[in-house]
Amino acid sequence: MLGIIELGIQYRTWRSKAAKGKKSPRSAPSTPLAKMAKQLNEESISLESVMAEFKLSNTTLRRMMSHMSDNMDRGLESGLERSTIAMLPSFVPELPNGKERGKFVAMDLGGTNLRVMLMELEPGEPMRTKQFNTRMPNAAMHGTGEKLFDYIAKALCDFLIERELAEECLPVGFTFSYPCDQTGLRSATLLRWTKGVTATGCVGEDVVQLLEDAIKRDGRVKVNIVALINDTVGTMVAAAYEAGGHCDIGVIIGTGTNASYMESSKKIVHGLANATEEYNHKTMIIDTEWGGFGDNGEADYIFTRYDKIVDSKSDHPGVNSLDKLIAGMCMGELVRLVLERLCENKVLFNGIGSKMLRTRNTFPTKYISEILHDDCGVYSNTRQIMDELGIEGATFSDMLLLREVCVVVSRRSANLAAAAIACVLNRVRRPNMLVAIDGSTYKYHPFFNHWVCEKIRELLDPGLDFKIVQTGDGSGRGAALIAAIVSRVKREEEKRLRDLEIQRQKAAEAEEKRLLEIEAEKEEAEERARKISEMMRYQIERGAEESHQRFE
Ligand code: BGC
Numbered sequence: 001m002l003g004i005i006e007l008g009i010q011y012r013t014w015r016s017k018a019a020k021g022k023k024s025p026r027s028a029p030s031t032p033l034a035k036m037a038k039q040l041n042e043e044s045i046s047l048e049s050v051m052a053e054f055k056l057s058n059t060t061l062r063r064m065m066s067h068m069s070d071n072m073d074r075g076l077e078s079g080l081e082r083s084t085i086a087m088l089p090s091f092v093p094e095l096p097n098g099k100e101r102g103k104f105v106a107m108d109l110g111g112t113n114l115r116v117m118l119m120e121l122e123p124g125e126p127m128r129t130k131q132f133n134t135r136m137p138n139a140a141m142h143g144t145g146e147k148l149f150d151y152i153a154k155a156l157c158d159f160l161i162e163r164e165l166a167e168e169c170l171p172v173g174f175t176f177s178y179p180c181d182q183t184g185l186r187s188a189t190l191l192r193w194t195k196g197v198t199a200t201g202c203v204g205e206d207v208v209q210l211l212e213d214a215i216k217r218d219g220r221v222k223v224n225i226v227a228l229i230n231d232t233v234g235t236m237v238a239a240a241y242e243a244g245g246h247c248d249i250g251v252i253i254g255t256g257t258n259a260s261y262m263e264s265s266k267k268i269v270h271g272l273a274n275a276t277e278e279y280n281h282k283t284m285i286i287d288t289e290w291g292g293f294g295d296n297g298e299a300d301y302i303f304t305r306y307d308k309i310v311d312s313k314s315d316h317p318g319v320n321s322l323d324k325l326i327a328g329m330c331m332g333e334l335v336r337l338v339l340e341r342l343c344e345n346k347v348l349f350n351g352i353g354s355k356m357l358r359t360r361n362t363f364p365t366k367y368i369s370e371i372l373h374d375d376c377g378v379y380s381n382t383r384q385i386m387d388e389l390g391i392e393g394a395t396f397s398d399m400l401l402l403r404e405v406c407v408v409v410s411r412r413s414a415n416l417a418a419a420a421i422a423c424v425l426n427r428v429r430r431p432n433m434l435v436a437i438d439g440s441t442y443k444y445h446p447f448f449n450h451w452v453c454e455k456i457r458e459l460l461d462p463g464l465d466f467k468i469v470q471t472g473d474g475s476g477r478g479a480a481l482i483a484a485i486v487s488r489v490k491r492e493e494e495k496r497l498r499d500l501e502i503q504r505q506k507a508a509e510a511e512e513k514r515l516l517e518i519e520a521e522k523e524e525a526e527e528r529a530r531k532i533s534e535m536m537r538y539q540i541e542r543g544a545e546e547s548h549q550r551f552e
Pocket of ligand 1: 289
């Protein structure tokens with residue numbers, strides 16, 4: 001990668017060589033590289049001042065981690081009343097242990113895609129899956145809630161009918177990647193929409209009920225919705241299945257960002273206070289909803305002027321602040337705003353740019369990954385994107401600067417994601433922790449994974465260690481696996497109750513036998529006592545008779 005810094009070094013090397021050759025810099029040969037480097041040097045002040053806003057020191061990141069951790073404690077204790085990190089209960093008690101078996105369905109509604117999946121599990125055998133993916137139409141995401149859920153129900157019904165499973169009443173796990181106040185495995189109230197969805201009539205409603213109503217309206221299939229989960233919970237569970245039952249954190253860095261981890265039930269005070277079902281397990285996966293961090297202004301020291309613009313123009317201003325700083329929903333727009341400003345200041349594109357560059361949301365986040373995928377010195381993706389943006393006459397230096405802006409903005413996002421992950425790892429504190437990560441922003445960016453790993457290492461408490469695995473389709477597979485865990489736990493619970501009943505019956509029989517024996521012993525003792533007293537009476541009477549006779 002030939003960045004500004006390398007360019008500066010080349011330029012300085014060239015200048016020192018020129019000086020050794022006793023040539024004045026003024027009379028330097030006007031090669032394209034020299035011209036460009038000179039121009040960059042002159043412009044670097046304003047470029048650097050813009051870029052400096054996005055740089056975060058480890059001190060700042062540690063400050064943020066400490067604020068996040070405080071919020072997590074408060075979230076567990078009192079929920080959103082005293083914290084911006086909700087720490088929502090998932091009611092998922094454990095990770096898969098390989099004994100799950102049966103046929104399960106997963107539905108996964110995340111950012112813009114809907115996935116329906118059928119999964120068959122048999123212990124010791126590889127899982128078999130069939131799936132159907134579709135892009136959610138804008139009309140469904142921004143219309144009425146009824147329309148949205150009708151669309152989801154139709155996709156599920158079509159899928160099951162095609163596979164002749166309409167009548168089997170299969171267990172369904174539903175991944176719904178928006179913050180929900182969960183009071184049971186299958187009861188969850190939508191707290192708010194994120195990631196730009198605005199469907200009406202859903203916030204404050206029970207999402208499982210909305211889906212069941214829509215399935216009933218469709219009327220073509222019978223299913224049993226057994227669990228509603230967040231995508232991070234699904235990711236954690238899917239990764240654990242692959243890793244033989246162990247995973248410490250599930251993270252999504254896609255359109256939005258979030259993480260889940262296993263927490264001791266004793267600490268989940270707020271989440272369990274309103275539970276509608278008894279929860280007798282020692283642990284539970286917690287959906288942190290860390291995307292809300294900053295909603296009370298506690299992360300203002302991180303926000304740049306560009307973040308503030310993005311937030312104020314978003315569908316939900318002031319909501320899910322960390323989501324907007326880290327995830328793909330806003331990253332492209334941030335880059336566009338920086339480019340627009342650099343262009344206005346004549347640092348970029350000769351001060352001209354294009355109408356599209358000045359228009360909101362014309363720079364999707366995938367452009368960042370595409371630009372950074374260009375090999376050193378080859379600018380094919382970058383050129384094509386500039387064509388798409390209608391930018392004409394861009395120079396080599398424009399392309400370098402464009403790349404640099406993408407690096408700086410996305411690196412900040414990676415650093416913030418790393419700080420959030422390190423914060424959770426520092427709380428989990430287990431040996432060799434496994435972090436499962438999924439999501440388009442993380443997956444398609446060529447350096448994100450590397451940057452995140454590097455920064456976590458710098459921020460993690462000494463003595464702790466971790467490994468990152470990338471999971472594909474974790475949220476979908478996780479939903480089916482959770483349906484399977486629920487069935488297994490239910491099977492195990494039924495067996496436990498059956499065993500308890502057998503034990504109770506055996507104990508009752510033993511008790512009855514004991515009581516009968518006691519009764520028999522009592523009767524025997526009474527009989528003995530009766531006989532003894534009879535004997536004694538007889539002897540007394542005989543004694544009396546004998547002495548009577550003696551006196552006579
Ligand atoms: C949502 C989370 C979700 C995350 C990743 C966020 O916007 O609030 O619930 O897990 O995106 O999809």
